[in-house]
Amino acid sequence: MQAEPILQQLMQALRCLPGVGKKSAQRMAFHLLERDRQGAFQLAQSLAEAVDKVGNCTICQTLTSTGICSLCSDERREQQILCVVETPVDVMAIEGATSYKGLYFVLNGRLSPLDGLGPAEIGLDKLAERIKLGEIKEIVLATNPTIEGEATAHYISEMAKKHHVKATRIAHGVPFGGELEYIDSGTLSHAFSGRSEV
Amino acid sequence: MQAEPILQQLMQALRCLPGVGKKSAQRMAFHLLERDRQGAFQLAQSLAEAVDKVGNCTICQTLTSTGICSLCSDERREQQILCVVETPVDVMAIEGATSYKGLYFVLNGRLSPLDGLGPAEIGLDKLAERIKLGEIKEIVLATNPTIEGEATAHYISEMAKKHHVKATRIAHGVPFGGELEYIDSGTLSHAFSGRSEV
Numbered sequence: 001m002q003a004e005p006i007l008q009q010l011m012q013a014l015r016c017l018p019g020v021g022k023k024s025a026q027r028m029a030f031h032l033l034e035r036d037r038q039g040a041f042q043l044a045q046s047l048a049e050a051v052d053k054v055g056n057c058t059i060c061q062t063l064t065s066t067g068i069c070s071l072c073s074d075e076r077r078e079q080q081i082l083c084v085v086e087t088p089v090d091v092m093a094i095e096g097a098t099s100y101k102g103l104y105f106v107l108n109g110r111l112s113p114l115d116g117l118g119p120a121e122i123g124l125d126k127l128a129e130r131i132k133l134g135e136i137k138e139i140v141l142a143t144n145p146t147i148e149g150e151a152t153a154h155y156i157s158e159m160a161k162k163h164h165v166k167a168t169r170i171a172h173g174v175p176f177g178g179e180l181e182y183i184d185s186g187t188l189s190h191a192f193s194g195r196s197e198v
Numbered sequence: 199m200q201a202e203p204i205l206q207q208l209m210q211a212l213r214c215l216p217g218v219g220k221k222s223a224q225r226m227a228f229h230l231l232e233r234d235r236q237g238a239f240q241l242a243q244s245l246a247e248a249v250d251k252v253g254n255c256t257i258c259q260t261l262t263s264t265g266i267c268s269l270c271s272d273e274r275r276e277q278q279i280l281c282v283v284e285t286p287v288d289v290m291a292i293e294g295a296t297s298y299k300g301l302y303f304v305l306n307g308r309l310s311p312l313d314g315l316g317p318a319e320i321g322l323d324k325l326a327e328r329i330k331l332g333e334i335k336e337i338v339l340a341t342n343p344t345i346e347g348e349a350t351a352h353y354i355s356e357m358a359k360k361h362h363v364k365a366t367r368i369a370h371g372v373p374f375g376g377e378l379e380y381i382d383s384g385t386l387s388h389a390f391s392g393r394s395e396v
């Protein structure tokens with residue numbers, strides 16, 4: 001038996017959420033309609049409002065509803081250090097965990113030529129313009145330690161070198177609280193080659 | 199760092215979905231806004247439409263947008279056999295898997311006095327009225343094999359007995375393709391006590 005068109009449409013729409021397949025979508029649709037109509041209504045409103053109002057910060061490209069995001073417009077932040085990350089979530093993670101007080105630049109992902117993501121697509125031309133302004137003295141490369149992330153970091157470090165700006169990369173190695181025995185070989189070899197004097 | 203109010207509100211709203219916690223909600227919100235705005239817009243629309251239009255079938259209580267659902271209004275279905283289930287999803291499961299051709303009655307859950315769910319709350323008064331009409335000859339009890347589900351089935355079977363209607367319970371035992379070694383003890387003991395002659 002097929003569900004009603006409206007229900008089918010809702011289940012299909014729910015599948016746009018990451019990690020939600022056919023079964024989960026069905027469970028969600030019935031849960032909302034049977035048990036939480038208020039929540040469903042609220043969700044519909046929040047989604048519509050977010051889609052309508054949230055855009056990219058014109059300076060750092062993170063998601064914001066105010067044209068220029070709160071971090072870029074905060075004059076107390078150090079204006080000479082710029083941390084480059086892959087997504088807006090990374091900004092939140094860094095803000096939540098570290099005492100970093102500089103500015104951010106959010107790439108629209110990472111270099112991935114096979115997926116058609118070249119320098120222009122992820123906003124590196126915009127980053128180049130920003131570096132050219134001359135205010136930035138250090139670029140902290142905080143892209144993910146994947147092949148594409150490393151390639152992106154390398155590309156930006158070359159860009160920085162050309163404009164005589166210092167580029168630094170966040171440390172990669174054995175995670176805090178991790179046990180050597182269970183660490184994957186890539187991380188362990190990275191940790192060895194990146195060892196520093198104590 | 200706190201996200202913007204609109205983003206925070208969206209993340210909070212997403213948590214009304216079953217199985218979605220703080221991290222998943224964050225991932226979903228950013229995924230939608232960064233990668234799938236069309237999907238988010240569609241989801242908002244579908245949710246609003248479903249909340250607005252989908253209600254309960256006035257006869258069987260399943261979810262429908264047409265007052266009386268397609269199954270209840272289908273005159274080709276056997277009108278004398280009524281299958282009682284806990285939720286609308288169960289109707290879809292039975293329709294998809296079996297060749298049952300009778301009608302359904304969807305309880306609004308199951309008897310659970312501790313949660314304040316008595317006979318009236320789950321619609322058993324409505325079921326009683328339907329039985330009294332005298333058209334139903336057999337009630338198939340397809341509530342879940344949990345303690346509450348069994349209690350609900352027992353309650354309905356007593357109700358059926360009072361009106362001289364036959365009540366049957368779907369079979370419970372070792373699932374098809376299951377291996378005895380890995381079956382839980384409750385199911386196994388149920389399968390033994392419910393054995394039938396071959």
